[in-house]
Amino acid sequence: MKPFGTEFCDRIAIAQYSDGAWSVPSVEPLAPLPLHPAAHVFHYSSTCFEGFKAYRWSDGKGRIFRLPDHVARMQRSAKSLYLPVPDADMLAGMVIDVVHANLADIPEPPASLYLRPTLIGTLENIGAAAAPSTEATLFVLASPVGDYFAGGAAALKLLITEKFRTTEQLGSTKTGGNYAAALGPTLAAKRDFDVDQVLFCPDGDVQETGAANFLLISDDEIITKPLDSSFLHGMTRDSILKLGAELGYRISERNFTIEELLEKAATYEACLSGTAATLSPVGTFVYKGEEIPVRDGQPGPNRKKLQTALQNIxxxxxxxxxxxxTEVG
Ligand SMILES: Cc1ncc(COP(=O)(O)O)c(C=O)c1O
Known part of the structure; x- marks a missing residue:
């Protein structure tokens, strides 16, 4: 299988917004989009997206994970960027249509079909820096992806930084600019400290990495930052918290500092949560030039237990x- 995100199914769903209304969505062959060079998205970053998965079950049908919740998050992202907000039923229907059209391309678990709804502002106006895009294109792209942990779940090395990942206004919006903002610090950290990711902790407040939420897990507790506007409200985070509560873990959604994190690293497991990797183990932190191991530096049993609970569903x-x-097929 090709690297994550580089292989695409040959059918997408697409809809256009203009004159105050959405077109009827259609499923079409995958092809380049005809976009005017003045399109709002190219100049003023009017873009948001979603990322989630559909799985093939042994009955040959597809199952989309937490579709209504991802649709709702996309609506919140669109709203925060003043883009036309897609109707929930329309967007969910487009996702289902795409999964249906590409059903034969969903690989067997642990591989899956990654779904990427994307909304872009297409208003042709380079003078609209301080005005929203009143025209938009919405499409749903599908990509078969392999097992993230093929070859084993290697423990990650994270640089702890007090830098901001992105802005306060858009922290919980899934928009391209946030990834652009995190890129510089992440590349510098990889180059200077040979780490895998950066854990953003502005003013010492432990938030998230460039593309995943952060959790501390012991045998009986899960600690993670409570939802606020500074970071993306991950569906994996939410699912793990719900399953963790059912498995008897105490759920502590509370703010915590770098100091507490480093203190807890001796006894707690540390994990990144996200659609791509479910729960990735963190083995080492780098802070102020020093390497701090997370327990013995190896993936722990609680990560495995929670990940298995999620994947079994x-x-x-x-x-x-x-x-x-959501069943499709
Ligand atoms: C910035 C950021 N945080 C967290 C997440 C995890 O979110 P989810 O669990 O919904 O995939 C992602 C991945 O989409 C992300 O890009």
Whole structure:
């Protein structure tokens, strides 16, 4: 299988917004988009997207994980960028249509079909720096992706920084600019400290990495930052907290500092949560030039237990008691 995000199904769903209304969405062959060079998105970053997965079950049908929640997050992102907000039923229908059209391309678990709804401002006006795009294109791209942990779940090395990941206004918006903002610090950290990712902790407040949420996990507690506007409200984070509570973990959604994090590293497991990797183990922190191991530096048992609980639902090995899956096929 090709690297994550580089292989695409040959059908996408697409809809256009103009004159105050959405066109009827259609499923079309994957092809380059005809965009005017003055399109708002190119100049003023009017763009947001989503990322989530559909799984193939042994009955040959697809199951999309937490579709309504991802649709709602996309609507919040669109709203915060003053883009036309897609109707929830329309967007969910486009995702279902794309999964249906590409059903044969969903690989067997642990591989899956990654879904990428994307909304861009297409107003042709380079003078609209301080005005929203009143025209937009919405499409849903699908990409078969492999097992993130093929070859084993290697423990990651994170640089702890007091820098901001992005701006206060757009911290919880899934927009391209946030990834652009995190890129410089991440590349510098990789170059200077040979780390995998950066854990952004502005003013000492432990938030998230460039593309995943952060959790501390012991045998009986999960600690993570409570939802606020500074970071992306991950669906994996939310799912792990719900499953963790059911498995008897105490859920501590509270702010914590770098100081507390480094103190807890001796006894707690540290994990990144996100759609791509579910729960990735963190083995080492780098802070002020010093390397601090997380416990013995190896992936821990609680990560494995929580990840398995989540994947068993996604793969159809345990009942979906939360109604998280949408059947397609
Ligand atoms: C900045 C950021 N934080 C967190 C996440 C994790 O979100 P989710 O669990 O919904 O994939 C992602 C991935 O989409 C992300 O890009």
């Amino acid at each position: 996604q793969y159809g090995l345990e009942p979906d008691t939360h109604g998280w899956l």
